[in-house]
Amino acid sequence: METYPWWSEAHIKLAEDAKKFTDEVLIPIGERDALLKKFSREGLKQMATKGWFGALVPKKYGGHAEEWGVTGAAIITEEASRAGEAAGGLGTTMFGSATQIVHNGTEAQKQKWLPKICKGELIGCITMTEPYAGSDIAGIESTAVLEGDHYIVNGKKRYQTIAAAADLYMCYFLTSSKPEDRMMYTHLTAMVVEKGTPGFHIEKINDTMGYDGSYNCYLSFDNAKVPAFNRLGQEGEGWKIMMGGLNVERILNAAPTLGPMRECIRYTQQHLQRRVQFNQPTGAIATNQFKLADMIWKLYLSRLVVYYSAHCADLGKDVPVEAAICKMFSSDSCMETSMEAVQCMGGNGIMKIYPIERIFRDSKHAQIAAGTSEVLKLLIYRQGTRNMKNDLHVPQRVIDPELKMPLPVGKPLPKTAVKNEADVLKVLAENYRVNPGLHMTLEDIKEWLDVSDADLVKYLESLEKQGLAGLYRTRKGIGMARVTYTGLQKANPPEYYRYFPAWADKQDCW
Numbered sequence: 001m002e003t004y005p006w007w008s009e010a011h012i013k014l015a016e017d018a019k020k021f022t023d024e025v026l027i028p029i030g031e032r033d034a035l036l037k038k039f040s041r042e043g044l045k046q047m048a049t050k051g052w053f054g055a056l057v058p059k060k061y062g063g064h065a066e067e068w069g070v071t072g073a074a075i076i077t078e079e080a081s082r083a084g085e086a087a088g089g090l091g092t093t094m095f096g097s098a099t100q101i102v103h104n105g106t107e108a109q110k111q112k113w114l115p116k117i118c119k120g121e122l123i124g125c126i127t128m129t130e131p132y133a134g135s136d137i138a139g140i141e142s143t144a145v146l147e148g149d150h151y152i153v154n155g156k157k158r159y160q161t162i163a164a165a166a167d168l169y170m171c172y173f174l175t176s177s178k179p180e181d182r183m184m185y186t187h188l189t190a191m192v193v194e195k196g197t198p199g200f201h202i203e204k205i206n207d208t209m210g211y212d213g214s215y216n217c218y219l220s221f222d223n224a225k226v227p228a229f230n231r232l233g234q235e236g237e238g239w240k241i242m243m244g245g246l247n248v249e250r251i252l253n254a255a256p257t258l259g260p261m262r263e264c265i266r267y268t269q270q271h272l273q274r275r276v277q278f279n280q281p282t283g284a285i286a287t288n289q290f291k292l293a294d295m296i297w298k299l300y301l302s303r304l305v306v307y308y309s310a311h312c313a314d315l316g317k318d319v320p321v322e323a324a325i326c327k328m329f330s331s332d333s334c335m336e337t338s339m340e341a342v343q344c345m346g347g348n349g350i351m352k353i354y355p356i357e358r359i360f361r362d363s364k365h366a367q368i369a370a371g372t373s374e375v376l377k378l379l380i381y382r383q384g385t386r387n388m389k390n391d392l393h394v395p396q397r398v399i400d401p402e403l404k405m406p407l408p409v410g411k412p413l414p415k416t417a418v419k420n421e422a423d424v425l426k427v428l429a430e431n432y433r434v435n436p437g438l439h440m441t442l443e444d445i446k447e448w449l450d451v452s453d454a455d456l457v458k459y460l461e462s463l464e465k466q467g468l469a470g471l472y473r474t475r476k477g478i479g480m481a482r483v484t485y486t487g488l489q490k491a492n493p494p495e496y497y498r499y500f501p502a503w504a505d506k507q508d509c510w
């Protein structure tokens, strides 16, 4: 595994050890279990001997958070994911249960569960999705009602990774149906449900495309009695806790796409060097080289964004956009890489004698679990544009007298004191020349004019009434304005708006 300059000695040592252990121990187990469609308990047992489940748990409870952290957890999951099914349960325990207990649990809860998690004696499951609440996860309907020292839980969950083999379920239930709580996202409560809780059962084990034997399950809660002790945080803090864990969850959902990409590259390279067609190795064919090149740069970029985000998370930075990019880019890259690996290997690519056929099927999961690529794009758009707000401001531009083209002014121009609505109309008309077809926000207009909000609204409404301006309204009032054709005629003579490039024949510029 290639290391990064910002990794600590402990990370580098962990990476070397994890690679060796995965090659020598985990891959033979994982590939065997995948072919048998068997949940890999043996894989989990072996990983427990390495202390990997405690990557995000402080030393005090038997873990390695101080030396490994999110970067270490990513290193471990990247390596272990090369073993396919054998890695199942590692991530769900590390970022599903362990981190949430570390960050939100009471001391008594930490003492009860964390040491056993670190030893691999308790396997965790992330329990959010329901039959009627997928991408819109705030729509959870399973209810928890406090009765004395227990919650009575009713409802169902689905698509729960490794659920049939887990011991701890990091669950989110509805505890308030008041509209104001739903609006403020204080309607959910987080709690740890333990295997063996009365009224709590596996309803169904799904047969899935890929991740053979991974025990993806439906769960059923029928008047299940969950001790109030098991609640994490306060009632109504479930959404906050769920969102708080999602960044690390997404980084660590991205890391297990890196291992499969590496496996694709090494099996593809083996094939391209050894398969001879048309009197040459297929690796001598440029299109195959391009495919391998695409796999390699996608792996490089995916690893960069995963380990950069993990490093930021270790520094305590809030990284929702980075984590979403990690998950989206690396899962899409893994899907594309496995598809090209199959193609480069021809018929052998779809035979079960190589792991590439399995990786191709497994890859699709990553684009869906822990937030689909589309939902992540929504997050990147919303949060990313907020983060970049200062960089997104386009400078004031004016028509350059010589070039007759809009150019940035540099230092903002002094504002004109507004005497009447004609000044506002002038600005709207000028915007027709500089940003044709675009409306102006009130802030845009105020970059040119020294005018109060109230006066500006008054002038714009008056211009609208006279048919000189068109207004775009939002629920909050006037959002944007533009000039109308009549407004253009009123503001300037027709020649003012004309523009002909120097190369145009004069006789055609009429």
Ligand SMILES: Cc1cc2nc3c(=O)[nH]c(=O)nc-3n(C[C@H](O)[C@H](O)[C@H](O)COP(=O)(O)OP(=O)(O)OC[C@H]3O[C@@H](n4cnc5c(N)ncnc54)[C@H](O)[C@@H]3O)c2cc1C
Binding pocket: 092, 125, 126, 127, 128, 129, 133, 134, 135, 136, 158, 159, 160, 161, 162, 216, 365, 368, 369, 370, 371, 372, 373, 374, 375, 378
């Ligand atoms: C293999 C696997 C393992 C999983 N493991 C777990 C687990 O351990 N724990 C758990 O709680 N959940 C788990 N999930 C559930 C997973 O998080 C959800 O499947 C996922 O969030 C999408 O929900 P959905 O399947 O209901 O799809 P839907 O929400 O029904 O979405 C269907 C399609 O519509 C698109 N879509 C939905 N809303 C929007 C929108 N607003 N804008 C644009 N597109 C949209 C989606 O991108 C998708 O393409 C797992 C899922 C899979 C496949």
